[in-house]
Amino acid sequence: MRIALLGGTGDIGEGLALRFARDTDHEILVGSRDPEKARDAVEEYEATLSEHGVDADLKGFANEMAADRADVVVLSVPPYYVGDTVDAVADRLDEDTILVTPAVGMQGDEDGMHYHPPGAGSVTELVAQRAPDEVPVVGAFHNLAAGKLADLEVEFDLDTLLVADDADAKKRVRDLTNEIEGLRPLDAGPLANAAEVESVTPLVINIARYNDDLEDVGAKWV
Amino acid sequence: MRIALLGGTGDIGEGLALRFARDTDHEILVGSRDPEKARDAVEEYEATLSEHGVDADLKGFANEMAADRADVVVLSVPPYYVGDTVDAVADRLDEDTILVTPAVGMQGDEDGMHYHPPGAGSVTELVAQRAPDEVPVVGAFHNLAAGKLADLEVEFDLDTLLVADDADAKKRVRDLTNEIEGLRPLDAGPLANAAEVESVTPLVINIARYNDDLEDVGAKWV
Numbered sequence: 001m002r003i004a005l006l007g008g009t010g011d012i013g014e015g016l017a018l019r020f021a022r023d024t025d026h027e028i029l030v031g032s033r034d035p036e037k038a039r040d041a042v043e044e045y046e047a048t049l050s051e052h053g054v055d056a057d058l059k060g061f062a063n064e065m066a067a068d069r070a071d072v073v074v075l076s077v078p079p080y081y082v083g084d085t086v087d088a089v090a091d092r093l094d095e096d097t098i099l100v101t102p103a104v105g106m107q108g109d110e111d112g113m114h115y116h117p118p119g120a121g122s123v124t125e126l127v128a129q130r131a132p133d134e135v136p137v138v139g140a141f142h143n144l145a146a147g148k149l150a151d152l153e154v155e156f157d158l159d160t161l162l163v164a165d166d167a168d169a170k171k172r173v174r175d176l177t178n179e180i181e182g183l184r185p186l187d188a189g190p191l192a193n194a195a196e197v198e199s200v201t202p203l204v205i206n207i208a209r210y211n212d213d214l215e216d217v218g219a220k221w222v
Numbered sequence: 223m224r225i226a227l228l229g230g231t232g233d234i235g236e237g238l239a240l241r242f243a244r245d246t247d248h249e250i251l252v253g254s255r256d257p258e259k260a261r262d263a264v265e266e267y268e269a270t271l272s273e274h275g276v277d278a279d280l281k282g283f284a285n286e287m288a289a290d291r292a293d294v295v296v297l298s299v300p301p302y303y304v305g306d307t308v309d310a311v312a313d314r315l316d317e318d319t320i321l322v323t324p325a326v327g328m329q330g331d332e333d334g335m336h337y338h339p340p341g342a343g344s345v346t347e348l349v350a351q352r353a354p355d356e357v358p359v360v361g362a363f364h365n366l367a368a369g370k371l372a373d374l375e376v377e378f379d380l381d382t383l384l385v386a387d388d389a390d391a392k393k394r395v396r397d398l399t400n401e402i403e404g405l406r407p408l409d410a411g412p413l414a415n416a417a418e419v420e421s422v423t424p425l426v427i428n429i430a431r432y433n434d435d436l437e438d439v440g441a442k443w444v
Contacts, residue, residue: 111414115421157444161429187432188425192333196425199337203410203418207383207443210409220442221429222379 001176004070006031006063006085007077009041012102015149016076016141017045021056022152024179028058031066038062052152068092072100072176074141079103079123086130095134098169101127102141104201112209113202117195124163124194136169137191138162140177143200145208145216156182158218161197165190186221223398226292228253228285228307229299231263234324237371238298238363239267243278244374246401250280253288260284274374290314294322294398296363301325301345308352317356320391323349324363326423334431335424339417346385346416358391359413360384362399365422367430367438378404380440383419387412408443 003020005013008030021028030045032038038060049056067073067089077085082103093099103123107116120126124139131137140162148154160177162185164170170187177185188197204217211217225242227235230252243250252267254260260282271278289295289311299307304325315321325345329338342348346361353359362384370376382399384407386392392409399407410419426439433439 109414112411113418114415115418161425186429186436189334189428189432192331193336193425193428196335196337196421196428199418199421200425203383203415203422204443206411206415206418207408210411214408214443217443220444221426221436221439222442 001026001072002029002070003027004029004031004066004073005076006066006073006089007075007081008032009037010076010078011146011150012141012144013076014041014045015144015146016074017058018048018150018152019180021045021049021058022052022054023181029066029070030058030060031063032060033063035060035062035065048152064089064092070097072098072173074100074102075127076102079105082123082127083130086127090132093132093135095136097135098172099127099131099135099137100140100173101137104142104198106202112206115199115202117198122194122198124198125191128191136164136166138164138169138173139191139194139197140173142197143204143219145204145218148216148218156180157220158182159184159186159221161186161188163188163191163194163197223248223294224251224292225249226251226253226288226295227298228288228295228311229297229303230254231259232298232300233368233372234363234366235298236263236267237366237368238296239280240270240372240374241402243267243271243280244274244276245403251288251292252280252282253285254282255285257282257284257287270374286311286314292319294320294395296322296324297349298324301327304345304349305352308349312354315354315357317358319357320394321349321353321357321359322362322395323359326364326420328424334428337421337424339420344416344420346420347413350413358386358388360386360391360395361413361416361419362395364419365426365441367426367440370438370440378402379442380404381406381408381443383408383410385410385413385416385419
């Protein structure tokens with residue numbers, strides 16, 4: 001399987017690239033608006049993986065090229081770029097491409113981070129609205145602390161919640177998630193339930209801020 | 223310490239009454255709009271505790287009387303009664319009474335449960351607005367599955383998140399929570415961060431619904 005990480009030079013993209021490359025046999029395509037930046041990131045990720053004894057062969061592309069070649073396209077871009085990124089790659093997607101969205105709209109103030117969804121109700125639903133009708137959308141990897149994700153020294157024991165209306169696409173992302181060591185996929189229902197999933201992201205940031213003994217907080221649902 | 227559970231005949235009230243009675247030495251006052259119902263619940267709770275080898279002496283009162291006598295008043299009522307319940311007991315509270323609110327506004331549809339906060343931003347902030355200015359308000363016990371809470375056979379290993387603007391009141395509720403076996407209090411910041419805490423409640427219900435191997439789901443923040 002080919003997995004494209006659009007905005008794969010950002011922190012969530014980095015973590016997913018490293019973990020997918022280490023734990024799975026899938027081909028990892030790092031995308032960026034600037035293909036040069038994507039190739040620089042690939043060099044850096046390969047060096048990190050090599051330090052951990054993993055001989056990986058990632059590829060860097062412009063987002064459009066990465067999306068064009070992939071079976072699973074992860075929108076690992078900041079929330080305010082998500083809509084434009086979907087538009088930019090829309091004609092490279094079809095019913096066989098799964099679009100995965102981990103982004104969350106947040107606003108910070110002196111008290112902490114607050115959930116700030118777009119008018120569509122959630123970033124996940126915004127992606128579903130903007131994507132071509134035939135492209136299945138799955139919300140996943142929302143509440144993972146980027147620092148922990150990108151640090152291969154950290155042994156995960158975390159859950160991630162999936163939302164999707166397309167049962168087959170959800171199952172494929174579930175299987176893919178299961179390949180990442182220590183990451184358990186759980187079903188949170190259809191896309192309409194995405195807001196409750198996304199709003200955990202500002203919460204884990206607040207918990208990390210207000211508890212001295214916790215950092216890079218994630219959730220286990222028990 | 224005297225702990226009043228207003229609406230203590232409901233499912234969250236039952237669970238808190240049983241756990242506080244079993245795990246702490248505090249005096250538990252079960253409140254209800256109907257004092258007869260409160261006394262019936264007390265008999266039932268004492269019988270359950272007795273089955274578990276706990277010889278407890280709870281008391282049942284009308285909500286106003288329970289609030290009047292307590293150091294900590296827990297608003298374990300449905301979210302749409304919270305405002306009226308605060309109004310009903312307001313003149314029984316003072317700066318030495320901590321008002322604790324676990325209620326969450328939700329709406330269900332065919333997809334699942336959705337967070338539905340009041341205009342104040344969260345039920346917790348609504349309570350703070352309606353309570354007399356001098357009464358400290360703490361949000362706590364939001365995301366605990368009532369079934370698990372009330373089943374003393376279940377050994378807890380769960381977290382609960384605290385929000386408050388009053389550091390002393392938050393510390394006292396933190397200490398109190400620590401007395402419940404297997405329940406870890408974590409700080410989620412000031413009252414302004416309550417919405418992100420409350421919105422976990424519909425989420426845990428959705429997770430329980432969509433994962434066959436999970437029920438009465440709770441959260442661990444790791």
